[in-house]
Amino acid sequence: MTTATENLPTCWKHFQQCLDSGIDRILLYGPPGTGKTYAGLHHGNVSAGAFRLVCTEDMTNFDVTGGFLPGPNGFQWMFGSGVKAWEGDGLNGGRLVVDEIDKAGGDVFATLLSILDSPESAEWTHPETSRTHRPRPGFSSVMTTNIEDMEDLPVALVDRFPVQIRINEPHPDALLALSADLRTVARNMADAGPRRVSLRAFKTFDQLRKSLGAEDAAKITFKDRAVGILDAMRIEAI
Numbered sequence: 144m145t146t147a148t149e150n151l152p153t154c155w156k157h158f159q160q161c162l163d164s165g166i167d168r169i170l171l172y173g174p175p176g177t178g179k180t181y182a183g184l185h186h187g188n189v190s191a192g193a194f195r196l197v198c199t200e201d202m203t204n205f206d207v208t209g210g211f212l213p214g215p216n217g218f219q220w221m222f223g224s225g226v227k228a229w230e231g232d233g234l235n236g237g238r239l240v241v242d243e244i245d246k247a248g249g250d251v252f253a254t255l256l257s258i259l260d261s262p263e264s265a266e267w268t269h270p271e272t273s274r275t276h277r278p279r280p281g282f283s284s285v286m287t288t289n290i291e292d293m294e295d296l297p298v299a300l301v302d303r304f305p306v307q308i309r310i311n312e313p314h315p316d317a318l319l320a321l322s323a324d325l326r327t328v329a330r331n332m333a334d335a336g337p338r339r340v341s342l343r344a345f346k347t348f349d350q351l352r353k354s355l356g357a358e359d360a361a362k363i364t365f366k367d368r369a370v371g372i373l374d375a376m377r378i379e380a381i
Contacts, residue, residue, distance in 0.1 A: 154310050155182075161306050162187035167283035168259070170304035175289045176341025177310045177333050178317040183240035183285030191231030191281060193238045194224040196255075198247040207254050208267055220271055225258040229265075229278040236282025243288055245296055252297075259284055259303045313342045322349050328375050340368065 148159050154173075161169055171179040184193045196206060204210075209222040222230070228239035244255060257265060266277045286304055293301055301307070311334040318326040325345050332340040344364055351360035357376075361369035 151315065152312050154308055154312065155314050157308050158182065158310075159186070161308075166306050168286075168304045168306065169284075170286045170288070170301075170307040171310050172288045172290055172293070172307060173310040174334050174339055174341070176343045177312060178314045178342065179287040179310050180240060180242055181317065182314060183238070183287060187238075187283075188281075189238050191235040191237040191279075192228070193240060194228040195240045195242065196224045197242045198244050198251070198255075200246060200248050202247060202251055204251055204254050207251060207258060220269075225255070226267065226276055228284070229258070229267075229276055229282055231279050231281065234279065236279035238282070239284045241284065241286045244286055244300060245288060245290060256299055256303070259286075259300075261303075317342060321345055324376065324380060325349055327379050328372065331375075332372070338368070338371075340365065340372065 148156055148163075151159060158169065158171065169183075171183065173179070180195070184195060196202075205223060207223045207225040209220055209226055211218040212221045213219075225239060228237045231237035239258070241255065241259075244252070247255060257267065259265070262278050262280075262282065266275050268275050284304075286300075288296070290296060291309075293307055312330050313333050318330060321329055321342075325348075329340070329342055329345040332338070332345075333342065348360050348364040351363060355363070357373060358369070361373050365372050
């Protein structure tokens, strides 16, 4: 269950308010490990499905629009995440969550710009059937990036995501995955500049300390930061 909006940190409150208002293009940026991708996949109305793309320089348009794959009856066309999100459940469009679009190669980037264009302009023609696909009503997209300065992103991309929210702390629902004594420290360390520690690291520490004890688990997980984080935990416990 999602935390009530009034209890959310400002960044997550704005995200929820945008979803509730029907905004269908939202860019979440800021330090890694704060639950941006998880929120994109699970928050708001994703009843028609949520589909994820993790962009790399090596990915191809197969991941976005699809391509042929061998099957029991020979080669068959399999749609990529972009078209799957457009189609959703067949009646309503789903959500496409795009991670690190700035890392996509030129051809893929151009295809993604087309997929993420306004509903009036977005279309793609199937190379085998010649059918023209368009996003079904309700299609939405959440893009996530660890880039801090929006000027580092291509103008055409930023223009497609007029709502840009910097996520500077983990979502309260994500913090519930940690033991209670870690939640405040994990929240405070998520956006601590060069000293930041991601939520993933705290989850690993939480699991390791059950068998190794706090000190050894901290040395393995946090390395030269171990003493400082353990001290922060002790202060928080007072």
